[in-house]
Amino acid sequence: MPPSSRAVCALVSGGLDSAALLHRLLAAGRRVAPLYLRCGFGWEPAELSWLRRVLRALRCPRLAPLRIVELPLRSVYGPHWSLTGRGVPGAATGDAAVYLPGRNVLLVAHAAVACAPRRISAIALGLLKGNPFGDASPQCLRLMSRCLTLALGRPIRVLVPLRRFTKAQLIRRAASVPLALTFSCLRPVGRRHCGRCNKCAERQKAFLRAQIADPTRYASRKKGTGSALSNSRGSRAQSVRHVSRCETTGRKVSDTCCGRPGSFSTEQTGSISSGGHRWKK
Numbered sequence: 001m002p003p004s005s006r007a008v009c010a011l012v013s014g015g016l017d018s019a020a021l022l023h024r025l026l027a028a029g030r031r032v033a034p035l036y037l038r039c040g041f042g043w044e045p046a047e048l049s050w051l052r053r054v055l056r057a058l059r060c061p062r063l064a065p066l067r068i069v070e071l072p073l074r075s076v077y078g079p080h081w082s083l084t085g086r087g088v089p090g091a092a093t094g095d096a097a098v099y100l101p102g103r104n105v106l107l108v109a110h111a112a113v114a115c116a117p118r119r120i121s122a123i124a125l126g127l128l129k130g131n132p133f134g135d136a137s138p139q140c141l142r143l144m145s146r147c148l149t150l151a152l153g154r155p156i157r158v159l160v161p162l163r164r165f166t167k168a169q170l171i172r173r174a175a176s177v178p179l180a181l182t183f184s185c186l187r188p189v190g191r192r193h194c195g196r197c198n199k200c201a202e203r204q205k206a207f208l209r210a211q212i213a214d215p216t217r218y219a220s221r222k223k224g225t226g227s228a229l230s231n232s233r234g235s236r237a238q239s240v241r242h243v244s245r246c247e248t249t250g251r252k253v254s255d256t257c258c259g260r261p262g263s264f265s266t267e268q269t270g271s272i273s274s275g276g277h278r279w280k281k
């Protein structure tokens with residue numbers, strides 16, 4: 001991918017936030033370089049497997065191959081549950097239980113340095129509305145941007161284009177994102193969601209709030225969080241899968257893409273659309 005002011009590094013995991021972030025950046029006509037930082041967390045093998053599927057589904061000439069940078073945190077985090085798998089926060093825990101100390105600081109700093117040789121000056125994160133953590137706050141991200149600009153001697157911008165959306169809103173508004181291929185679980189069973197951890201519960205609640213059938217296959221599921229929508233809204237669930245289409249060619253993104261800048265984008269007019277699904281701004 002040649003250097004470009006329209007190029008952006010997208011910090012990605014396997015979650016639906018990351019898939020929506022990639023989709024939105026591509027829809028805006030950006031050249032996107034996805035970056036995954038491998039820290040040693042227990043869920044990473046499963047997460048990477050699903051992330052690769054998402055990237056295949058979103059395939060586009062403006063989407064660069066996934067880059068993986070090693071960022072081992074064992075010496076920093078010590079016997080943290082994210083590394084040991086012991087005491088993983090369960091479904092009844094709150095946001096504070098899954099805080100990974102300073103993670104956004106580490107991610108953004110590494111991304112900025114890793115992208116410097118390619119002269120990519122924009123780093124995008126899939127942070128959502130209501131994120132309670134200090135290192136996700138607008139003030140912290142602004143200061144990180146200024147700090148990295150000073151440190152690297154060139155402008156570095158930190159973008160959070162999903163900041164206005166909750167997870168449920170994201171699910172409702174980004175139906176052309178391959179949500180069924182996304183993954184966010186703290187204690188996967190093989191490649192499947194466990195169905196009982198904090199992140200699985202968050203995912204289940206978001207689909208329920210969005211009134212969209214949850215296409216996820218959970219290894220187990222707590223009573224009361226069942227997929228009641230699966231039967232009544234099954235057809236809607238199918239629409240979640242693999243339906244991104246290029247506005248210019250009308251062809252599936254996963255099949256091909258014309259690659260013309262802005263071909264997925266009507267950003268200037270206040271919305272982004274793809275295959276009939278709109279992002280309201």
Ligand SMILES: [Zn+2]
Pocket residue numbers: 184185186187188193194195196197198199200
């Ligand atoms: Zn889980």
